[in-house]
Amino acid sequence: LGLQESGAGARQKEIAQFYCELAQDALIHMQTDEAMSLLDQALKADRKNVRATMLCGDAQLAQGDVEGALLTWRRVEQQSVPHVALVAARLMDGYRKVGRPQEGVNLLRSYLAEASSIDLIEVVFKAVIELDGVEAAKQLVVEELRRNPTLLGLDKLLEARLMDAPANIWEELSMVKNLVHGYTVKLARYQCSHCGFKARQFYWQCPGCSRWETYPPRRTEELNVMN
Template sequence: MEFETWWLLVIPVFFALGWIAARVDINQLISESRTLPRGYFKGLNFLLNEQPDKAIDAFIEIVKLDPETVDLHFALGNLFRRRGEIERAIRVHQNLLARPDLPLEYQVHSQYELGQDYLKAGLLDRAEETFNRLVDTQYSAQARRALLEIYQREKEWTRAIEAAVALQESGAGGRQKEIAQFYCELAQDELVHTHADAALALLEKSLAADRKNVRATMLMGDALLSKGDTEAALLAWRRVEHQSVPHIALVAQRLMDGYRAVGRPQEGVNLLKNYLAEASSIDLLEVVFKAVMELDGVDAAKQLISDEVRRTPTLLGLDKLLEARLMDAPPGMWPELTMVKNLVHGYTQKLARYQCSQCGFKARQFYWQCPGCNQWETYPPRRTEELNVMN
């Protein structure tokens, strides 16, 4: 009985202590909120209502009245950068760095924000210098990513490889695909200067980084061809089939030219026909169509196109079919067929595009690096209409 009475006395005490603690917290919160400038809440309200211009004006007034508001400086600098007012963002972050009493943590943060300003402004030398100072700080991963972006913009592929390897070793994720492409860029430069052996050595490194890199295999064939070894080049180009069958369309013309050069054009046509049956492609079809017409005549070329359009009906295929029909059409049919052909061809020009799977950027030619988002290997080797039909 005494035990129960003791508990009845303790429980109200606990409730009272909890109520007092809550009141203290609320009073402290109210007290702190009163010390904040009125403009702070005004600016915050503008931000929440998606009025960044008015928010910036409000925050500028606070910074003028209270220059010690470091976090507000960061917010203001970011707003300027987002609006494209890079010079003002740079001044904000430079002013912070100029403070002799700024804690180390804020100094590092200010340097990182300043580097982002320089990068957005295209001042790559200053950005590189700033991010290099941050590689041994808590912003190491972000700084290395920024440096990698800078080296790609400047086409400094050797330094890009070093930056990508450093990122991998820091545990920031695999970069094999990018490293392989950087070696391809270096190899392509060597091929331009007819240094085939140097290009081959770089392409071996590219494939060591990424065995599925189609571009490296294609360039290896080009390098072997430049050395006069057509048979070895053909073997290299055929290896694309084992990496990605759809990418065969990108080497189809090389293969056909190579087989002609070694005196075995029919073998080349038969090979490409097999590829076409395995992976339909308008680009591959065009190469096979021209080769069949050259070796087997117009009728065989027309039959090839007809069969392919039935199998994969696209306007791009219809355009080729009309082209084939015009070759031996009676003179009386030419005006009508030509008119239809021109109408279809004009429309297919809009469809004959490659499209980045990352950002949707469309282009007439195939890119290994998207000009829109700068990502690597985001272009499928098929035209947009073919992809739509397949989907």
């Protein structure tokens, strides 16, 4: 209550994240009803809070409501299109659980057309291999590379080519892949837009400056290409 009073309108994001922290702890202890109540408060404070929506879906999944979770996770697109990359794996797993993996791939491919990112490509890439094979997955990455030429994308294409490369070129292709991958490790970081702190994983609160929601949901190389 004190946080809500002191923050007023200027700290709605922080208030929402406060409720999300409590909800996440409740989910860890399988207190799904408590989590949903807290997340309702989070979304009242900030209706565009992506984390709250993601956690709502997690709570529904924990309650056994996979279809409900899918509908909830899909709302992320309405809140922030770039953030769909953060929920892509959840969506794909959910569509597998309900026996509609192709629907999941189609949805994620539509997200790729709106907001391509290497994290989103990674999820779609694996799903396309499962459903349509390596050749279709290679074509997917080639199309994305044409639209967004990045070393991260090239690394993914080389991974696909290695899957069915002839023995006589496999070793050379593997050397190129290892070289490119060595560079991409440095590029595949998230970066705080406030203090510049880089991290391998996405954070809602920056470990460097402790600001909330300062990490764009894209890797540094992708942001550089966009700029």
